Amino acid sequence: MTPAARIQAAAELLDTVLAGARAEPALTTWARQARYAGSGDRRAVRDLVYDALRRRRSYAALGGAETGRGLMLGRLRARGEDPDAVFTGDRHAPAPLDPAERAAGRAPQGAEALDLPDWLWDAFRQSLGDGAEAAALALRERAPVHLRANLLRADRDAAARALAREGVETRPVATARTALEVTAGAQKVAQGRAFADGLVELQDAASQAVVEALPLSPGDRVLDLCAGGGGKTLAIAARLGGEVFAHDAHRRRLADLPARARRAGAQVRILDTPEAEAPFDLVLCDVPCSGSGAWRRDPDARWRLTPKDLEDLAGTQDAILDRAAALVTPGGTLAYATCSVLTCENEDRIAAFLGRHPVWRARRAHRWAPGNGGDGFFLTVLTHEIR
Ligand SMILES: C[S@@+](CC[C@H](N)C(=O)[O-])C[C@H]1O[C@@H](n2cnc3c(N)ncnc32)[C@H](O)[C@@H]1O
Numbered sequence: 001m002t003p004a005a006r007i008q009a010a011a012e013l014l015d016t017v018l019a020g021a022r023a024e025p026a027l028t029t030w031a032r033q034a035r036y037a038g039s040g041d042r043r044a045v046r047d048l049v050y051d052a053l054r055r056r057r058s059y060a061a062l063g064g065a066e067t068g069r070g071l072m073l074g075r076l077r078a079r080g081e082d083p084d085a086v087f088t089g090d091r092h093a094p095a096p097l098d099p100a101e102r103a104a105g106r107a108p109q110g111a112e113a114l115d116l117p118d119w120l121w122d123a124f125r126q127s128l129g130d131g132a133e134a135a136a137l138a139l140r141e142r143a144p145v146h147l148r149a150n151l152l153r154a155d156r157d158a159a160a161r162a163l164a165r166e167g168v169e170t171r172p173v174a175t176a177r178t179a180l181e182v183t184a185g186a187q188k189v190a191q192g193r194a195f196a197d198g199l200v201e202l203q204d205a206a207s208q209a210v211v212e213a214l215p216l217s218p219g220d221r222v223l224d225l226c227a228g229g230g231g232k233t234l235a236i237a238a239r240l241g242g243e244v245f246a247h248d249a250h251r252r253r254l255a256d257l258p259a260r261a262r263r264a265g266a267q268v269r270i271l272d273t274p275e276a277e278a279p280f281d282l283v284l285c286d287v288p289c290s291g292s293g294a295w296r297r298d299p300d301a302r303w304r305l306t307p308k309d310l311e312d313l314a315g316t317q318d319a320i321l322d323r324a325a326a327l328v329t330p331g332g333t334l335a336y337a338t339c340s341v342l343t344c345e346n347e348d349r350i351a352a353f354l355g356r357h358p359v360w361r362a363r364r365a366h367r368w369a370p371g372n373g374g375d376g377f378f379l380t381v382l383t384h385e386i387r
Helices: 003-018 023-033 039-054 056-063 068-078 099-103 118-138 156-165 205-212 231-240 257-264 307-325 347-356
Strands: 146-149 169-172 179-184 200-202 222-224 244-246 268-270 280-286 328-338 360-368 377-384
Touching: 003 023, 003 039, 003 068, 023 039, 039 056, 039 068, 056 068, 146 156, 146 205, 156 169, 156 179, 179 205, 200 231, 205 231, 205 360, 205 377, 222 231, 231 244, 231 257, 231 268, 231 280, 257 268, 280 307, 307 328, 307 347, 328 347, 347 360, 347 377
Parallel strands: 222 244, 222 280, 244 268, 280 328
Antiparallel strands: 146 179, 146 200, 169 179, 328 377, 360 377
């Protein structure tokens, strides 16, 4: 495909997303149907669509319309590229610009320029203060590819050497002792030996840092209550070197975990009813959240989120914390984590929990801002006071 044909394909896909389709399934369906598209074309179209969704508001302002065509036009203008070189009307290229399109478009203002809905920009400012703008700008960028060296198989240097032998270049990320950023050859990771042999896992560096910050001792009974795909479960197992318990309200989300654990050499026991195995020394609640710290990876999420969603999430987050508290041994530890930067999902949930449960104390809070060091994350470690 020519560069212009890729832009036309992205504009059409964006129209379906703007009409309500989810980006990832829409891209998968397109890739299946577009037999003429090679792997490089598919990657390029995906990058265009994702970039346009991350910057939807500013591109719409610059392009003069919130349509696939308008976003692609806004993108060219944002990059200082000549739209007439793309909008040529040649085979598979976008149709030439009409006079109205040429006249439309303006510089984005305020929250538009930061690519957040107005109400979310207010919430970012209230939550992050001086750091709000940097966080919003970071979320307009593509996320780096991070790996976790699995200490059950290799240390970070050995993992990096094994990756380099198969053409994957990496550098250490300071956020976590196990974290590597892929600087070249990212597409080779999942097919490579280092990955197949469990030396590395794909995992954001801040997600690794959350596990690094947990107070764990050898022999602890640890439950990952919202284990999902098991990224943190496996990182905990690597730190503990022993068995870890995993649960998720949606059993199917755990489907890949046994195979991932085998590859990693980790001992993971999935529990349908954690109450039957309680108490635990530490329960991690990596709760469902807006994902606002990780919107680079799910770029249309910021446009779908509503204030009502945040209210509903707060109810779920509170209920999970209450359940988890009852699973911890007297004197034990509760860890609450989100990949959100919003106070209403973080500090407010901890304050509400402490109000309901006076025997708990918040010991440490950590915040990771989204950026090159990883996604935005929040962690509070609470301990149960024995009276
Ligand atoms: C942020 S994700 C977990 C990500 C995972 N810990 C990781 O590092 O890969 C939140 C998970 O919580 C699960 N969940 C939602 N409601 C829950 C509940 N009431 N109890 C336990 N898990 C729940 C979701 O199915 C989802 O997999």
